[in-house]
Amino acid sequence: MKNKLQKEGTVGWIVLFVLLILIILPLGAVLLQVVDPGLIGEKNEEGSMNLLLEVFRKPLWSKALTNSLLLGICTTLLGTCFGAFLAAIRVKWDFRTGRLLDIAAWILMIMPSFIIAQGWVYFASGNGIARAWLGWDGIGSLIFSFPGLVFIMVLNKFPFAYVTIKAALEWKPQRLSLAARMNGASAFEEWRTVQAPLCIPAYCSAAILIFMDTIGDFGLPSAISGVYRFPTLPYAIYTAIYSSPIRFDMAGVLSFYLVLLIIAAMGLQYVIKGRKRFDFMDTGTVQAIPERPKKGLGAVLNIAGAFLAFLTLCVPIGSTVVMSFSDSISVANFGFTLDNYKSVLLQGGDLMEGMGHSLTIALMAAVLGLLLGFFVSFVLNYSDFIFKKLIDVLSLVALAVPGVVLGIGYIFVWNQKWLEELGLKMYGTPRLIMLASVAAAIPVITRVITGGMAKIPRQMLFAAGLSGAGFFARIRSILLPLLKGVLLSAFLSGFGGSVFNLAINTILYPPNYQTLPVYISKGVENLEFGYSAAATVAGGGAVVLLILLIEMLGRSFGVKKS
Amino acid sequence: MRKKLAGIFVTGMVFAAVSTGCGQSGAETATTAGSTQAESKAEAETTEAKTEETAETTAEAAVEQTEPLVVYLNDFDAIIPDLFKEATGYDVEVVVGNGAETMARIETEGDNPQWDVVWLDSMPSINSMGERGMLMEDLEPENAKYLTDYYQEIVPENKSYYPTGAHAAGVIAYRNDKYTEETAPRTWEDFTKPEYQDQIGMADPSVAAPAYPFVSYFFEDMGMEGAQEYFGTLFDQGLKIYPKNPQVVQALASGEITIAALQESNAYGMINSGEPISIVWPEEGAPASVRVAAISAKTDQPEVAKAFVNFLLDPETQQAIIDSGDEGYFEPSAEGAEPKADRAKDAKLVYADAAWASENEGEIKEWFADASAR
Structure with a gap:
């Protein structure tokens, strides 16, 4: 035994x-490289401790650290709440566009952020679809600002929370829920006192995933940098690695800070979870079966689901589809062509091979x-x-x-x-x-x-x-x-x-x-x-x-x- | 027992990871006087073989090739392997990446390089590799005789690399729906004028390969302090830095900026795509990014590698890549090859001394990165 x-x-x-x-x-x-900067690559005259403190002295590094932290925290808070809210609704109600939301979340999770960001650029930049075709003049300055960047990040990263929390909510501690309701708890109180606390590990997982993926993301801030410059830690790491002579030591120091951030975030998670137990699967656990909503609510949910799927997926991907038929680099000078597809699909088997x-x-x-x-x-x-x-x-x-x-x-x-x-x-x-x-x-x-x-x-x-x-x-x-x-x-x-x-x-x-x-x-x-x-x-x-x-x-x- | 084996393996890996770096600075120079003679002979044979063949048929290889030549490059990957195979019969495999990615890969491979030839528009970085003994020296390609005087001067004393052409790392590109020929900047000095406040953008020298040759020219020409003052003024007036040239293009196309110091293929690419862009080639010259080819000191196919460098210096090869598409906007280094017809005839290129640029690369890039973040 x-x-x-x-x-x-x-x-x-x-x-x-x-x-x-x-x-x-x-x-x-x-x-x-942090311990011994000269071990691999170029020797560095400064000591390792000096280099560690450089992050507070070098303008690019300190700005990158602040930007990454700010973007990470804002996206994590909003993204987790948004994803958790959607997951709760999706598990509770059976509405037609719910499946569409699932699909959108999956596509967003696997699509690299640089493609999604590029789509937003095609849509909202000064020569993009919003301005050229819809006449929305101010959208560029709205989207390509710090709140706009957080908005795009949240729309890009919320699937981490949605998928993780939805998976956790699919099983219900029925016995505990019924006990709460029998004692007079409202539906919200039951969720707040029974379901939500039991899902803390899932919320933590979701928040950590969003935080890490946001502060480690190079693709999205880089892709929109043509319209909004926002240097982050990965950007600073790139500049260190792409320097010549290459600065492995600097990349090492900045990566060290990223690892520190992970440890801090994990520490916070341990504090939140404490020594409590969160497993609830026993004989009283049932699979959550979504209810059919009443007509009015059903219509609202369907419209909201369709709108969200449209906003998160169709805007960026749709803009990419529009660009794929464009013979110009600007939507403003759009001329319909199939040449792009011809080159991709017919000329040579590079795409298929890749x-x-x-x-x-x-x-x-x-x-x-x-x-x-x-x-x-x-x-x-x-x-x-x-x-x-x-x-x-x-x-x-x-x-x-x-x-x-x-x-x-x-x-x-x-x-x-x-x-x-x-x-x-x-x-x-x-x-x-x-x-x-x-x-x-x-x-x-x-x-x-x-x-x-x-x-x-x-x-x-x-x-x-x-x-x-x-x-x-x-x-x-x-x-x-x-x-x-x-x-x-x-x-x-x-x-x-x-x-x-x-x-x-x-x-x-x-x-x-x-x-x-x-x-x-x-x-x-x-x-x-x-x-x-x-x-x-x-x-x-x-x-x-x-x-x-x-x-x-x-x-x-x-x-x-x- | 299993634990022991695992321990040995892990220790071995850690040791190996560390030893890669330790040996890196001691790269050897592989060429000796004796072998140079033999190699020159083989090279002559290669060239001879090439000229005897017609363009339609693939030439017979002069040296038996056991594995394809590995070339690290950042452009022309779609046509070069076939052209070379056609001309010499040798096989080439390419790893294509932007200049910075390719340099990072080369530096990381360190003492165990997986490439035979590097062909990039990052002359200062390649010059620095030559100084560290990472490149084969005393190359004497026969086609070097075609180099124009301007490019003969670029060949370093140790003959570790050869220029195959140069493109403007930055021309003045402006939106012609905002400025006329009279109101647009005509010189680099004009960039500091208050009327262009918040309107100018350029690529980041730390990330984009051609942006460092652009910046380094000013630092050499104006002196460190002079250039810091020049770019400092531009930063004070809202100069915007984008990671790479394609992002500068996006910013220019979207109207985020209206003037840019833009790499020439990108600038001509915008015009060809119907964007309202005009190009100014400043009289004092556009800082050039020189594309050079060099051979690894540790290559095990020196003959084929030399044949490749020789092939790149051939006016016919240079003409073929100029005619190949938008990447072909550059000034060829060989006499007899002609630049694209729509490229400015009065294009004047200037460049910083490669040794000086490579020596000061770290300092300049660091200053620039910090100044742009302020």
């Missing part, structure tokens, strides 16, 4: 070892990420592993640290002659992009699964263990059936995120090896906005359809089985 339960500890060590290879080594190679590569890498990364993410969540939820909190932090780090830092760390670690001699050549092969994609996908996969697992009490597994069920039997017979939907969501988010991971693909792709995100961003670099938009629509559209298809198949298969 003891042996059977000890396996949880072993899983902890294995998970830690894998995270060590995937995250600690590459990130450590970059962070080492998409094939990206899909294969993403599929492998999602499978491996799901496997690892499952056991990371398992350790976090059900074990007393001594380095549990370290695993918690490590599983989030890759979200906040820009892909380019992780990519550079991967080159440091894997570009070794002795590895090549051992037949372990990884750098310069798609395998390394896959490994890095697993590292990058782990935060979201883990948070989605952890949110689901938090509801399943540890005692359930313990009881099964006592009854003689082995480690894998407990996973197979208890966790997998209860987490089917959550695992599918986690897999799809890992898959979608990996397809579009621009930074990692850019820094690690092998010679003559086309990938979808590099292909799309090259179009923007070459000023072929229409061509790049057509590639985004064709490539991104195909990937999104594929994901929706997998999701639909998965869900219907799951429903039948249960």
Whole structure:
């Protein structure tokens, strides 16, 4: 019996070892610069302590830190509230456009932020659709300001909260809810005193995901920088890495601050959660079944759902679709053309080749990420592993640290002659992009699964263990059936995120090896906005359809089985 | 036992990660006098082989190639491999990225470079690589004889890289629906005039490859203090800095700014796309970004790499890439190749000395980044 339960500890060590290879080594190679700035790259005359304090002296760095914190906090607060509100409504009411909201949230989660931001630029900039076609003059200055940036960020990041919290709300502590209502609590009071407190882990997961993804986001602030300059920490890291001679030490220091922010955010989460228990799944737990709203309310919900889906998705993606048919770089000079699609689809198989590569890498990364993410969540939820909190932090780090830092760390670690001699050549092969994609996908996969697992009490597994069920039997017979939907969501988010991971693909792709995100961003670099938009629509559209298809198949298969 | 193996592996990886960096500064120079002679001979054979073939048929390779030549570049990736294969019979694989990304990749690979040839418009950075012994020296490509006097001067003493052309890292691009020829700025000095307050934008020298050659010219020409004063005035008057040139284009197209120091392909690209943009080539010259080709000191295919550099210096090759599309707005380095017909005939290019620019690169970029954030 003891042996059977000890396996949880072993899983902890294995998970830690894998995270060590995937995250600690590459990130450590970059962070080492803080301790010894001359270790890799250029020597720096200033001491490491001096460099650490530079963040308060250098105008760009201190501005970047302030901007990142401000943007992160505002987006987290508003995004979590907005996502939580939508999730609560979606779980409570059955309305027609609810499905549309789900789809919009999924697409937003997997679409890279630079594409969404580019869409907003096509829409709201001075030569964009809003002004040129709709005559809305002031919209540019409204959108491209700090509140506007927070608005776009919230619309871009709220799906993290929506998906995580919705997954947590799908099971209801019916017995507790009924008890509350029988004691005279109103529907709102019942939600406030029963459901909401039990969902604190999900709220925390959602808030941390939004915070990390916002402060680590280079794509969105960079894409709108043509209309609104807002330097953030990732931007400052880019300037350090793209300096010549390259300043690995500076990139290391700034990444160190990002890691500090993660630790601070996690610390806050531990304080909020305290030592309370949040699992509520027992015999009184039922699956939440949305009610059909009354006519008036139903109409309001349908309109609101359609409007939100339109605002969050159709405005940016629709603007990209418009650009894909434009023969000019400005919508103001729009002339309809199919040439962009002709070049993308007919001339050469570059897009198809790039998409094939990206899909294969993403599929492998999602499978491996799901496997690892499952056991990371398992350790976090059900074990007393001594380095549990370290695993918690490590599983989030890759979200906040820009892909380019992780990519550079991967080159440091894997570009070794002795590895090549051992037949372990990884750098310069798609395998390394896959490994890095697993590292990058782990935060979201883990948070989605952890949110689901938090509801399943540890005692359930313990009881099964006592009854003689082995480690894998407990996973197979208890966790997998209860987490089917959550695992599918986690897999799809890992898959979608990996397809579009621009930074990692850019820094690690092998010679003559086309990938979808590099292909799309090259179009923007070459000023072929229409061509790049057509590639985004064709490539991104195909990937999104594929994901929706997998999701639909998965869900219907799951429903039948249960 | 398993734990032990895991421990050994982890220790090994950490050690390796650290040792990559330690050895980086000690890159070796691979060329010796003896091999240079042999290589020149092979090179001559390559060129001979090339001229004997017609354009329609693929030439026979002079040296047996065991693996494709790996070239890191930032433009012309779509046509160069085929052109080179056609001319010499050799296979090329390319890694395309913007200048900064490519330099970051090269620097990170350190002592174990995965590239054979680098061909970028980042001359100061490549010059610095040459000074650190990362490049093959004493290159004598036969086609160097076609270099114009202007470009002969650019070849460094150690002959570690050759220029294949140059484009203006910044011309004055302005919206002609806001300014006339008379009211638009004509010189770089005009940028400081109060009437252009909050109207001017340019790319960030820390992020965009051509923006550093642009900025460094002013720092060399005006002296450090003079340039700091010049750009300081511009910042005081609301100079806007965008990460890269495509974002400057967006800002200019959207009316966010009405004047820009814009890289020339981007400026001509805007005009070709029907934007209300006019270009001024200042009489004192437009700071140039020189595209140079260099060979890794650690390449295991020196003959093929040299054939590639030689191929890039061929006037026919340069003409082919000029004719290839919007990326082709540049001044060729070889006599006999002609710039695009719609490119200004009186385009005057000026540039900062590569050694000076590379020596002061860190300081200038840092000053610029901080000044732009104030």
